[in-house]
Amino acid sequence: MKTVRIFYEKRGRLKFVSHLDMTRFMSRLLAKSKIPVWYTEGFNQHIYMNFALPLSLGFEGLYEILEIRLTDDGYDLNKCLEALKGVAPPDIDFISVDEPVTAMKDIGFATFRLDFDEIDQGLAKSLTDFFESDSVICQKAGKKGKIKEFDIIPKICSYEINGNRLILVVVAGNEDNLNPTLIMNAFFEKTGISPPFYTVSRVAIMDKQGNLFR
Amino acid sequence: MDTKKFEALLLSVQKPGRYSGGEIGSVIKDKQEVDVRFAFCFPDTYEIGMSHLGMKILYSQFNSRDDIWCERVFAPWQDFEEVMRRENIPLFALESRDPIKEFDFIGFTLQYEMSYTNVLNMLDLAGLPVRSADRQSLSPLVVAGGPCACNPEPIADFIDLFFLGEGEEVDLELIDLYKKFKAEGKSKKEFLIEAAKIEGVYVPSLYELSYNDDGTVAQITSNNAPATVKKRIIKDLNSAFYPEQLVVPYIEIVHDRVVQEVFRGCIRGCRFCQAGFIYRPVREKSSDTVNRQAKALCENTGYDEISLSSLSTSDYREIEPLLGKLLEWTQDSHISIALPSLRIDNFSDELLEKIKHIRKSGLTFAPEAGTQRLRDVINKNLTEDEILTACKTAFAGGYTAVKLYFMLGLPTETDEDLKGIADLGQKIVNLYYDMPNRPKGKSVSVSISVSTFVPKPFTPFQFEPQIDEQEIRRRQEYLKSCITTKKISLSYHDSATSFLEGVLARGDRRLGAVLEAAFKRGCKFDSWNECFCLEKWLDAFKECEISPEFYANRLRSFDEINPWDHLDYGVTKKFLVCENRLAHEAKTTPNCREKCSGCGAACYGEGVCFENR
Known part of the structure; x- marks a missing residue:
């Protein structure tokens, strides 16, 4: 048995497919x-699958990772990739199949790209002010419905405004995770700006050292 | 439509996957390259419509022709309808996202009466007048089929033509005729008159209903059309079209698996069951055909479950060879098969050993009535012994939950029959605790689900009155009081929904006005409890000065003309009358394989009627 990771892009109409689906x-x-593929051997047998990070409904994912196990250790990974490409619908592109480099628990950060119709000077200034502020307290409902308060600023590692694009690097993974929608909702609430239309793509997943997660 | 804006709107509603399209198996064509665009509409949500086998078959079949592009349309849920109306988005097809108003055909499948208001709402959302008479041009033609087309009168004012029976052949004949008439620039009226000549096509505008003073139908007259319209069937299911690929939804649907049809029709003749009569005669596929089709579907879809579909899979003659063939390849591919509950005790040891590994689905029985007397009245040939024996086998095999389906309000039903429902549940509970080899440390659960009987056209009970709402509620309360253990859980249907279903099922054309009035009052998704509003419907009846009780709660005499008497489903009225009489004498009728009862379906020259000749 051999563990391998499938790297793929999820775009277009597939944006509306939730993590569970x-x-x-x-x-x-x-x-x-x-x-x-290897099937679990429990009461309810199913294909073993481990997604690196779930992706929110409506987001595009350009660096998505799914871990599976092969029953045949010698199975050619290129053949694996070709087989996947052969059955893929439009809007999903399989990029590569590789052996794991970093452990799943070492996922530390994710990079998101937010595309606006226009980031004018006013919006750019407000965004900069927002990200440069010392703290922004947000509320989030926990799994048991308990409202939790926390500061999002320390969880945002970097931001960059590039034309009509906002690029955010935020904490990600099992221990700590920050959804860009939460950041932007806090921003619009704090500044009183009415939310313009924007799309979100997750473009990279990184390990705790900031290297591309593989 | 602007994709970016559209997608932004999708994100503002629940389950955007209902409207996004792009599923594996969905068919995209170049609209310039096709002659006919067909919008296949299911008047309910995506999850329900996508589970429907008929739509899967016709979708694939239409698209197998280069000159036709068939696309899917479902009723948008209220949140998205609000968005559509606010943003002026007309009802669109999932594949192309083009407005269906531009299509050649808008075809509805009518699976249940409570979806009628959705049909009107979808036409309105498409930007079309709801009434057939107000749509002057040849296209889009609004057509409909499905089981409710056997009494289409309540919805006849809104539909240009109906397909009676199975659609695989007649739909294509009609499309070919349309292509010809479209090319020749003919009018809608000219087309409809010609279409009515095709067997199985009913054009309601060519028929007129007149009424007696007491409200019953006096006469049904045809104008430029045959006096009766006969339903169509597919004679040989082994050579009939069956899809090799399905549209596989991303979001979870109700029946999220390969649905493999094994036969059409039913030999049983349960007297309440419309499907048991209108789909006659029984026609089976061979086990080789079923096996081949199921395998192709599993390979092409990636589904890990097959359900064998028919009205009564236990009656499939080749069930044992079929399972043998299926198990040869499904086990290694981790594919499970959903099996009917009853037949299990008849299997050979070898097969039993094999199916042991199949993932267990629930144990379900449909005795429909609580006493043997009433089961004889409805001709449900299932004995208490059979149920108890099957439960015993199942309990020994590790099952601890049983589901039982019943009906309330059947003709001749008494309180004793209702008590029989509770008693049967109790017997199953007792059986479990009397078994020394029952699963250790586990409790048994018996779920009893009680629906309300609604008399349907083309059944021996089409003459029967439906009990009124107050009586339904009284009987439900009585049944509740008969259940004394917590091991039995009881659920029943809403009485108001059943009442309206009863009105629409046996209604005539005068109900069209009521339907439109109800739709204008905002009625839609009537089969959804959270949407159904009886008050709005009653207001609509009042506005049209029509009494719903006339349709639901009245005993009809055998010689009364029914609004569906000009439609011929093979089964004769004489037979239905005879069956009704037997019911009142609590006499059963043997199933089609034991003895032919001469119902009339033999006129199709095919199927079970000729198995032993």
Whole structure:
């Protein structure tokens, strides 16, 4: 048995597929691909799948990672990639299949790209002021419905405004995670600016050292 | 439509996957390259419509032709409808996102009466007049089929033509005729008159209903059309079209698996069951065909579950060879098969050993009535012994939950019959605790689900009155009082919904005005409890000066002309009358394989009627 990671892009109409639906979709795709995938051996047997990070509904993912296990250690990874490409619908692109480099628990950060119709000077200034502020307290409902208060500023590692694009590097992973929607909602609430239309893409996932997660 | 704006709007509603399209298996064509665009509309949500087998078959079949592009349309849920109306987005097809108003055909499948208001609402959302008479041009033609087309009168004012029976052949014949008439620049009226000549096509505007003083139908007259319209069937299911690919939804739908049809029709003849009569005669696929089709579908979709679909899969003659063939490849591919509950005790040891590994689905029985007397009245040939024996086998095999389906308000039903429902549940509970080899440390649960009987056209009970709402509630309360253990859970249907379903099922064309009035009052998704509002409907009846009780709660005489008497489903009225009489004598009728009862379906020259000849 061998663990491998599938790297792919999720775009277009697939943006509307939630994480839970993605797991069903991927298991059907893997079944169709005829790759020798390993099934769990419990009461309810299913294909072993481990997504690096879930992706919010409506987000594009340009660096998505799914971990599976192969029953055949010698199975050619290029063949694996070709098999996946053969069954992929439009809006999902399989980029590569590789052996894992970093452990899943070492995921530390994610990079998001937010595309606006226009970031004019006023908006750019407000964004800069917002990200440069000492603290922004946000509320978030926990799993048990308990409202939790926390400061988002320390969780934002960097921001960059580039034309009509805002690039954010934020904490990500099991221990700590920050959704850019939460940041932007806090921004619009704090500044009173009415939210313009923008799209969100997750472009990279990094480990705790800031290297590209592989 | 601007994709970016559209997608932004999608993110503002629940389950945007209902409207996004782009699923695997969905068909995209170049609209310049096709002659006919067909919008296949299911008048309910995506999750329900996508589970419907008929739509899957016709979608694939239409798209197998280069000159037709068939796309899917579902009723938008209220949140998205609000967005559509606010942003002036007309009802669109999922594949192209083009407004369906531009299409050649808008086809609805009518699976249940409570979806009628959604049909009107969808036409309105499309930007079309809801009434057929107000749509002058040849296209879009609004057509409809499905089981409710067997009495289409309540919705006849809104639909240009109906398909009676199975659609695979007649739909294409009609599309070909349309292509010809469109090319020749003919009018809608000319087309409809010609279309009515195709067997299985009912054009309501060519028929007129007149009424007696007491409100019953006096006469049904045809004008430029045949006096009766006969339903169509597919004679040989082994050679009939069946899809090799399905549209596989991203979001979870109600039946999220490969649905493999094994036969059409039912040999049983349960007297309340419309499907048991209108889909006659029984026609089976061979086990080889079923196996081949199921395998292709699993390979092309990636689904890990197959359900064998028919009205009564236990009656499939080749069930054992079929399971043998399926198990040869499904086990290694981690594919599970959903099996009918009852047949299990008849299987050979070898097969039992094999299906042991199949993932267990629930144990479900539909005795429909609580006493043997009433089961004889409805011709449900299922005995208490059979149920208890099957439960015993299942309990020994580790099952601890049983589901039972019943109906309340059946003709001749008494309180004793209702008590019988509770008693049967109790017997199953007792059976479990009397078994020394029951699963250790586990409790048993018996779920009893009780729906309300609604008399339907083309059944022996089409003459029967439906019990009124007050009586339904009294009987529900009585049944509740009969259940004394917490091991039994009881659920029942809303009485108001059943009442309206009863009105629409046996209604005539005068109900069109009521339907429109209800739609204008905002009625839609009537089959959803959170949307259904009886008050609005009652207001609509009042506005049109029509009594709903006339349709639901009245006993009809055998010689009364029914609003569906000009439609011929093979089964004769004489047979239905005879069956009704037997019901009142609590006499059963043997199933089609035991003895032919001469229902009339043999006129199709195919199927079970000729198995032993």
